[in-house]
Amino acid sequence: MKRWLSFCVLSVLTGALAAQPVSFGLFGDLPYSRWEREQLPGLMNEMNREPLAFVVHDGDFKSGGSVCSDEVFADMLGVFQSSLHPLVFVPGDNEWTDCHRKNNGSYDPLERLAKLRELFFAGDLALGQRPLKLTRQSSDPAFAAYRENVRWEAGGALFVGLNVTGSDNNYHGLHRSGGPVPEFIERSAANRAWLAQAFEVARTRKLAGVLIVIQANPEFEAASAGHPKPGYRDFLTQLREETQAFAGQVVLVHGDSHHQQINQPLLDAAAREVVPNFTRVETYGSPFLGWVKGTVDAADPKVFRFEPRRWNPQPATN
Numbered sequence: 001m002k003r004w005l006s007f008c009v010l011s012v013l014t015g016a017l018a019a020q021p022v023s024f025g026l027f028g029d030l031p032y033s034r035w036e037r038e039q040l041p042g043l044m045n046e047m048n049r050e051p052l053a054f055v056v057h058d059g060d061f062k063s064g065g066s067v068c069s070d071e072v073f074a075d076m077l078g079v080f081q082s083s084l085h086p087l088v089f090v091p092g093d094n095e096w097t098d099c100h101r102k103n104n105g106s107y108d109p110l111e112r113l114a115k116l117r118e119l120f121f122a123g124d125l126a127l128g129q130r131p132l133k134l135t136r137q138s139s140d141p142a143f144a145a146y147r148e149n150v151r152w153e154a155g156g157a158l159f160v161g162l163n164v165t166g167s168d169n170n171y172h173g174l175h176r177s178g179g180p181v182p183e184f185i186e187r188s189a190a191n192r193a194w195l196a197q198a199f200e201v202a203r204t205r206k207l208a209g210v211l212i213v214i215q216a217n218p219e220f221e222a223a224s225a226g227h228p229k230p231g232y233r234d235f236l237t238q239l240r241e242e243t244q245a246f247a248g249q250v251v252l253v254h255g256d257s258h259h260q261q262i263n264q265p266l267l268d269a270a271a272r273e274v275v276p277n278f279t280r281v282e283t284y285g286s287p288f289l290g291w292v293k294g295t296v297d298a299a300d301p302k303v304f305r306f307e308p309r310r311w312n313p314q315p316a317t318n
Contacts, residue, residue: 019156019208021297023051025085028058028092028215028255029285032066036286040079043311047291048084053154054132055085055291058255058283059092059165059215068099068107070115077119077127086132088159089120091148092215092255093166100174109170110183121147137194146190151198156298157209157248160198162191164214166256169231184231192238199242208298209249212239217256217282220265224272240266243278249303251279258285260292262306281306289313 025047031037047055061076062068073095080087095116099107126132137149150161169188173181180188195212202210218232228236243250243266259282266278284290289311296304 019298021295021299022053022155023293023295024154025050025052025055025291026058026213026253026281026283026294027055027291028090028283029060029258030289031061032063032286036289039289039311039313041082043289043291044079044083046309046311050293052085052293054088054126054152055083055128056088056090056159056161056213056253058090058213058253060094060255060285061089061092062094063286064094064098065101065103066094067103067105068095068112069105073115073119080120080127081129083128084130085128086126086130087128088126088132088134088150088152088161088213090161090213090215091116091120091163091165093170097165097167097170109174117145117147121150126152137190143190143193146187146194149190149194151194151201153205153207155296156207157211157296157303158198158202158205158207160195160210160212162194162212162214163187164191164216164218164232164235166216168229169216169235171229171231180230188234191235195235195238195242199246202246202248207248209251209296209303210246211251211253211294211296211304213253215255217254218252220267220280224265224267236266240269240275240278243275244268246277249277249279251281251304253281253283255283255285257282258288260284260288260290260308262308279304284308284310 031040096109096112099109099112134150134152136147137143138147148163152159171184172179218236219229223236261282264274265280266275283292291309293307
């Protein structure tokens, strides 16, 4: 029996050590202006020159005051497809939730979300020039609409994309009062199922870490002060519970508030102490341009490392 247990432990350790470290890029909340759109290829070329396994844009590829047109969507799809690395896109509120605004073109947000799914989440491969196979939640008939919710494995960790957006996660819908609206209820159920499944996969495969990407800043500080926003309350509760039940490291990557930061804002519900195996990474956002280089190494006790990279703007064109 002891020899069998020793073999099992050795097998787990060998599996973790066998996973080679990989690096990846994280960016989002751009471009918000014509000038930033001109800068974007240069920033992406900087990532192209790095030996990255993939890159992730965590939402808001347009400003909250610009038009949500098919032309804008097609332009950004072309930019993302030009990436030499596989590119995973996680949608933000500026691409659909807020498109009802007059200065956005008075679109139906649900129609815009359907268009995003059609353009950016077709097939089972990431965007970009090099293939990366993704598992989509839409492969489950119960959640067939949610093509944007994805996961993939790299470097001994599981990477997960979830459609959790700014503007309080569309909790109130168009009216910004009352709620929750049916769209929020249905998408939240899908998100809960996808997040729970992701942690179950990570535990079953004995992975060293889980990295989750959403667009919204879920406002940890407000939740810790006892005032969670309704659109993020259940997500934060589940995130805390899953993290504390997981033996490895957990990272949440988000954009939304345009303040690049790396810290540990998640608190235990009872002890009010920092949950030690959780880290938050917020990407750069307009007008502060840049990207974050991440590395996952299953042999490292911290599993994940992050290096912010500010972008040096190129001269404006005439």
